[in-house]
Amino acid sequence: MAKSSDGKYEKILHAAIDVISEKGLDKTSISDIVKKAGVAQGTFYLYFSSKNALIPAIADNLLTISLESVKEKTGGKSSFWDILEVMIDETFRITKEYKDIIILCYSGLAIDYSMEKWEAIYQPYYVWLENILKKAMQRNELISDMNVKWTAKTIINLIENASERFYISQSQDDGIEVFKMEVFNFIKRSISNPS
Amino acid sequence: MAKSSDGKYEKILHAAIDVISEKGLDKTSISDIVKKAGVAQGTFYLYFSSKNALIPAIADNLLTISLESVKEKTGGKSSFWDILEVMIDETFRITKEYKDIIILCYSGLAIDYSMEKWEAIYQPYYVWLENILKKAMQRNELISDMNVKWTAKTIINLIENASERFYISQSQDDGIEVFKMEVFNFIKRSISNPS
Amino acid sequence: MAKSSDGKYEKILHAAIDVISEKGLDKTSISDIVKKAGVAQGTFYLYFSSKNALIPAIADNLLTISLESVKEKTGGKSSFWDILEVMIDETFRITKEYKDIIILCYSGLAIDYSMEKWEAIYQPYYVWLENILKKAMQRNELISDMNVKWTAKTIINLIENASERFYISQSQDDGIEVFKMEVFNFIKRSISNPS
Amino acid sequence: MAKSSDGKYEKILHAAIDVISEKGLDKTSISDIVKKAGVAQGTFYLYFSSKNALIPAIADNLLTISLESVKEKTGGKSSFWDILEVMIDETFRITKEYKDIIILCYSGLAIDYSMEKWEAIYQPYYVWLENILKKAMQRNELISDMNVKWTAKTIINLIENASERFYISQSQDDGIEVFKMEVFNFIKRSISNPS
């Protein structure tokens, strides 16, 4: 059930990630990608309809990696605050490691008014966190009057944005630990059950 | 007089905003811009070094408009919560009105790894809010153990991201008033002084 | 078969020679060349990296023609003086026929500081004449204390320059026969063995 | 009787020589030249009708310098062979010093089929050498059956070409002294009176 014969889909996808990370989306040509992937020019179009079709695939790939990593690291944990800590740690780690791909996703998804695709791609992450939140609410760890859907999205965004400010916008007024702690506390103050 | 410039910089800038909003950055050619601006092809390059040099200028222009609008609307207010409400209202309004430019800024600033420019452009907004926060802390409206710099950035981002999710990513699970209220409460719970 | 190349390289090269001979290098656009060659604009760049890359190819082509013609005409001759006469005749004939290309080579090779390429292109001609000179020395037709390498280059240059003065610089104080004879005698007086 | 007010003609000419020597003719814009000359864009056109009009002026300037230098150095000498030696030395020296300008003249004069201008520019040099040759013939230093006009041109060309091969085409099989000596002897064998 492989995507295709020789894993050419993956070859092209990873070559694209490599080259675009290095040269930026604009400066990267299909020619660069197929050269790196070791396939012919025309082969690209057997797997991707166009250059822009790459970006959702890349973004999806990145989010899948992130989510799996978070799921794995939070495997045994039940306390919401432990899970939140892992989410923060992992988001910072992944932002650092894949900052070039993240930039590419920003520039790429803005093309063609395809911003809505973000939401589709993030959907599994949102759903996962919604469930976490619900369980924590049942355990009275969190306040009860909370819009779970909205809060899940906001928390994910808040963490991601903080780490992007840190690693991409180079806004490093303080050390990374301060950054992480601020994120944690900002969220905790807002949604923990004071009981 | 009137020779130098003749407002050509502004003419080009606004023509660029118009055309790019309509067609998107990639599909817009310099030729489109100068035609709309009513200047010669070469004149463009007297004011902007390249096509990409437009984006920071556009972003800067947008933020200046936003900030001025917020400042004006909060003119007489002293309560932090009144100010926050204005910020939320204005951010949603501007996001709606200028959603195309915002998208363009996302994609444009991601090009050339010039993401750091965001921070420079936002600087005046950050500084303004930091001062607001400090005054509110002195009035005991807010908790005292707060990293003002970090919180200012986070609040601005949180509001913007929520409104972008609403208008751009079309994540309209709930009505706009719910969205706005969630933002307000999330922040309030996190930083208001419970005293 | 017939796919690869299909003689497109030659088509482009000869179209370039034709058009540039007629219009001059500066006034000739790639567009002119490909139109004449009957290939697409982009195809040009599959065979030549840039417009300037044409000139060495053209120069090489011209010298190959010249050398082959000289070799053929001197086929049966053994006397150095007969060979020299052929060289002079052929050089004058070719200069007349291809004066436009020669001018183009002068101007083209001067671009990009690629003058050294001249020497590489002339190498086969130099080597051929060096061998002729050596054999003539063994037959005692020529003086024995002669730097063969240097003399070969100088003789070739001397003939070419004279014919260029005649056809290109229009310095026709005297008839062509006088010109040719002067060249012949100048060289003969300098290197013939008086024995 | 200055060419113009502030020596702007000279300023532009020398700025042109400097910039073109450094960047090459093609890559040099009028803008570069006027910037270096410290005059306005439009001022250029008060002194030169176009960019190409520069080259004959530059070539003329170079030859005037060369000829004056040769004349000065041969001031007291009467022996033709002493004069020839000076000519060779000076030509090599000037070729080394001004190789970039010489290249520029090659490429520039080939434009617009203006090769004939070479001859006009060289005229004073030719005439000077013709007179030297005539006097030497009267002193029986040289053979008597010689086309003076043709020989003058050929000698000048032969020396120049040898030095260009040495410095520009980098054809340095032998040291410079060997090169110079070969030139001297080749000419001497050809035209000295054996008596």
Place this chain on the structure above:
DNA sequence: GATGAATGAGCCTTCATTCAT
């Protein structure tokens, strides 16, 4: 499915030249 030579539309950019001041 895989190839890669060929395509050709289109764009950014340069730069010689002009002209109102």
Place this chain on the structure above:
DNA sequence: GATGAATGAAGGCTCATTCAT
């Protein structure tokens, strides 16, 4: 004479896409 902002034509080159093999 001098200026330099403005012009706008022109062209080299790129590159996504196609299609015959």
